[in-house]
Amino acid sequence: MKSLFQIYIKSYKGLSPAAWLLALVMLINRTGSMVIPFLGMYMSSELGFSKTQVGLVLGCFGLGSVCGSWLGGWLTDRFGSFKVQALSLMLVIPLFLILPWFRTFESLAAMIFTLTLVADIFRPANSVSVARYAKPENITRAYSLNRMAVNLGFSIGPALGGFLASISYNWIFYGNAIGASAALLVFIYFFRNRSQNQLPKKEEENKPKVVERNAYKDGLFILFNVLCCMFSMGFLQLLSTLPLFYKDVYAFDAGQIGLLLGFSGFVIVIFEMVLVHSVEHRFSVRQIMFWGTAITAMSYFMLNIDFGLVWLYMAMFILSTGEMLTLPFMATITVKRAGLSNQGAYMGFNSLAFAAANIFSPYFGTYLAEHFGYNVLWTVAGTTLLTAAVGFYFIIARMKI
Incomplete structure (x- = not known):
């Protein structure tokens, strides 16, 4: 038992403070992700959409994710991971707040696409941040820590979303806005002046050209x-x-x-x-x-x-x-x-x-x-x-x- 406990402690040992802080931001952000599990129920019971319409709107959710993933990678290489993550968190707040106003099939589909696009530019930038702030020998464990935060957030979020939905579906969207706001404040506070890991100059010069493909x-x-x-x-x-x-x-x-x-x-x-x-x-x-x-x-x-x-x-x-x-x-x-x-x-x-x-x-x-x-x-x-x-x-x- 003691040996298992030691292995457990050792698995977390050596992770940088920045890796823990990024995981905290992800936990707060994903705890606020209450829309996803209840979006289909919201459209069918609250808005009266048909199954075909629900499927199409959820397809817009996936399409927005595709576009956001590509755009997030492109923006990260040009403006840096900090600015892209902050921009994503900042823009999703008003989008969540106004989402309940869009109640027709066409307008909601367009809003879901836009919301997912903006939300998912966060993902590539966050992945790059994990790599830049983690120690090279701990990169995989840093990603694991981030995933653990995601899973913990998704465990808490739906339970909280179910409680809010019992009051009103609108409160699910407001809850997401609150979660994004908290994540934004924590992220800016801890990372606005934090320097990323840099390769030593000599190592950078000797790095093979092939990496720039x-x-x-x-x-x-x-x-x-x-x-x-x-x-x-x-x-x-x-x-x-x-x-x-x-x-x-x-x-x-x-x-x-x-x-x-x-x-x-x-x-x-x-x-x-x-x-x-x-x-x-x-x-x-x-x-x-x-x-x-x-x-x-x-x-x-x-x-x-x-x-x-x-x-x-x-x-x-x-x-x-x-x-x-x-x-x-x-x-x-x-x-x-x-x-x-x-x-x-x-x-x-x-x-x-x-x-x-x-x-x-x-x-x-x-x-x-x-x-x-x-x-x-x-x-x-x-x-x-x-x-x-x-x-x-x-x-x-x-x-x-």
């Missing part, structure tokens, strides 16, 4: 992002079809589904830092990405077998383990592939892979479930993830990371 012309990185998109297409069934599966097949109510999904966030908050610390120096990035993606695939194959509630929690635990092994190292690979002057472009391009999956994953998942059944869906999702695992194994070897 164009992210959008880097063939190996393009293939890597295709594999990241494939991973996301399978993994993101967690947020779209998996809750429907629990409802349709097991007749779980909203509370039971919430507990199962919340269990994933709980596992990540408790175990991710320890797991990443334990594997990052024992195995190569190539091995970790292969096994992490393969483990994620296994969790979906498990859903084809009905062994009751405990089995579902086991599948969720395995899914969370695969996520913990894969996602932090995706960010590490991306930042190591980039040069100092184009980290924003690389991070933005990598974010595009996830944003694109956000658009298509729900549609393909629900289509397969509706027309062919959930067993086919889980088999396709698992096979897609296994294909991505094999692809990662060969592409990362070629990238020499």
